[in-house]
Amino acid sequence: MKFAILEFPGSNCDHDCEWVLKSVLKQKTEMVWHQDSKLPSGVDCVVVPGGFSYGDYLRCGAIARFSPVMQAVAEFAKKGGMVWGICNGFQILTEAGLLPGALIRNKSLSFICKDVFLKVERADSLFTNRLGGKRVLRIPIAHGEGNYTCSPEVLEGLRQDRRILFRYCDESGAVTPAANPNGALDNIAGILSENGRVLGMMPHPERASEAVLGNTDGKLLFESALNALSRA
């Protein structure tokens, strides 16, 4: 499979995603510069990586959405392309209107970097179909603005359409206020687009994809995506 990984000035998880996809999972990857107005041909999935695109000036992701490459990504998504935004990538996707809602300052007002537990709300998505029965994943977060919010109508829609993919939970899978690291509405950690092909998530699966780092839960998501793409 071929993955395009976007590079904005200030992206800093771009090479982490490349490492997992290329060196760990042996897939084709291509870095795509923010000024490019076209995606490389034959791309199966676009990864919008974490970082501080454009220094997070103005508002996280607010400037990145206007970059030439994001116009191409919007086109790609519209045609049913698979797009995966992680952390700052999730923020960019909401700013670009590819996903609903917004990500605001953490309730604590501080940056938070730590492992969290995620309840997987459905195991039949493009990104969660290879979990081998696991319903609780341990994956790190690292953000200052990961507090998901949206209108009550949007939330209702997300629930009804089963578009909430990940919710913060405790080790046993209980979704509780104590397990919510950033104040996110309904403990939301990741959501899908209407067609289920665009995912935005705050946690970093690329940081949990190798035994040498002591955690491979994130790799299950990449393997799910590969599985979905290979069946398509």
Add this chain to the structure above:
Amino acid sequence: MKTESISQAHPSDPQVTLAVATGMGLSPEEFGRVQTILGRMPTYTELGIFSVMWSEHCSYKTSKPHLKGFPTTGKRVLQGPGENAGVLDIGGGYAVCFKIESHNHPSAIEPYQGAATGVGGILRDVFTMGARPIACMNSLRFGEITDPHVRHLFAGVVAGIAGYGNCMGIPTVAGEVVFDDVYRENCLVNAFALGVLKHEDLVKGTASGVGNSVIYIGATTGRDGIHGATFASIELSEQSEEKRSAVQVGDPFMEKLLLEATLELIQKRLLVGIQDMGAAGLTSSSTEMAFRGGAGLDLHVDQVPKRETGMVPYEVMLSESQERMLLVAKKGKEKAVAGVLEKWGLHAAVIGKVTDTGRHRIFENGLCVSDIPVAPLADDKHPLFPMVKRPMKKPAYLRKTAAFSFKKLSQPKDYGAVLLKLLAAPTIAEKSWVYRQYDHMVRTNTMVLPGSDAAVLRIKENGKAIAMSVDGNGRYCYLDPFLGGQLVVAEAARNVAVSGAEPIGCTDCLNFGSPQDPEIMWQFAEAVRGMAKACRELKIPVISGNVSLYNESPKRAIDPTPIVGVVGLIEPVKGEIRAASQGFKKAGDFIFLAGKNLDELGGSEYLQRVRGHKAGKPPKLDLKAELALHRFLAAAVRAGLVASAHDLSDGGLAVALAESCLSGMERLGASVELKDTIRPDALFFGETQSRALLSAAPAHGAALEKLAKKFKVPFTRIGSVTRGGLSIKSPKASLEAAFDAMHDAYTKTFEIMQ
């Protein structure tokens, strides 16, 4: 060809007088030297340049003679002190480049920006050498957190470090924070950065090749930070608030662009040399580059990109605006350089040329406003360079502190309660409030996360791993600077060894009070002598460092606080990296103590925090035993025999046991029985050196004992990992603490920050 141009005063320049010179920090004697060098009165711009170049911060005029005792060579040393940062070979054609630097005074005035720009500066030092930064650490000192002003500083510094490092995408993987009233007015913020490079990408801060273009890149120049280096070379005072304009403002996004552009320029082989504009900005960067290249430089300040109008040459040369670099391009590569800079959206301007005059000249619109020979500005071997030999005197307080004997102290009634008190002491308590604000995982290399003795990072490029730790102990150095200096190096190295690595090099940041006080000068000389001894005997070369003097306020000087950052190397075993962390792993594992328990309490955290005495002699150190322990620890981890390993330091054996219980992935306790008959408080809380706590599967016990024997390290099985709390029995006393009580004590201290 020698050009004997005589510079002229800029129309806006004030008259140069002795009073102006001393106002800039020059001594009358130094002002005389300036005139001897130039053969005339200096211009105002020239005076400014001399004053910053000869400030303690840039010149090391007081400290340099003392630093000569440091070992700086070794088979792995590719670059020792004297460059932006030092470089060590780590095999496979790769090297690590690292350095530590202080940003104390700016942080005491404006904690967020002070700390942030400290991180920015040290990162630039590393990537200008051609290395991609992969990790940061920091060492912090504050007053007591019960003080709201201290909390303001602490919160601001941590947020500043986080704000800069996180945005740069470089993980902050380890550090230490110590709280003591002596740092109330003068906090310490020491930032460490480490990068990885290919040997052939090593670049130096040098200017050579007559006619080559000198190019300025990065942020524009403003009036911020003027005389920052001089500000760092005087004591903090009530008036320091007024020097707020000497504190710079950071822009990590700009620096991220500089980082990427610099590495691209270096990898495309477009540069002769590159240098960060750090302390003393354009002045020191250009002078040092010219000096290292044995060249001269002509600079045109009218070409320097500025963010404010009406800036005079003096201001342009002395500005410490952040995120700026100076580079010398290879001839014919100017266009290619411009292309790379444009890709990253960076400002660039050709502001001068390399010459063969040996002079550093500054022009504004064709008018020469400064013309100084390079050598006496930058070469400490030049006869007119103002090296200072200051008087020294053994401090009077030492007679009292050394005479203190803990032997007359009664024993506490409840050792468990003492343990809880120590676990809750801010210096010992769990620091997740701090390190959770730092992205410590980005770049996906961090194998051992913050909260253990050392961080361990795999090196993707060559399949190995490195361990790193930063340590200091001002109290030990206050009570005996010579011994304290040795202890600091030993602990930093032990932290690395206990993680399974062989220490291969270090960097140091020497934080002291005013060298004009003979007692402080004595502390400095003694501490450095001790550090040098330990580095020599432990075979750890010093490859970079920084000296920060004048850390005092009208109220007091800080404790002498040298900080050492040690880096160790872990070779893979059959392709597998084996590293140890401090948390117990499994109930039923055996617990071992490496080293011997001695009847020592002097200088301990227990003695100060619980008993109220900052006194006594710090623990003894046998460097041969210490080295043997390091080698044993690395060998034991490498052999795959170790489940957990933890250094014994602040709070001694009981605190180390508690920390190993509390740092596990699950609730684990320990049941320990000791045979020592020394005083119980010394046994439980003494800080005797050259000790470590190990846990291992029972099946590995015999092999570990055999290995310890081979390295001649005393090694005793003292108990087992349990599912209960902590229980220590000894012939004279016992200590009991429940898991939840320990956990609460250890983890709630920083709730005061929320």
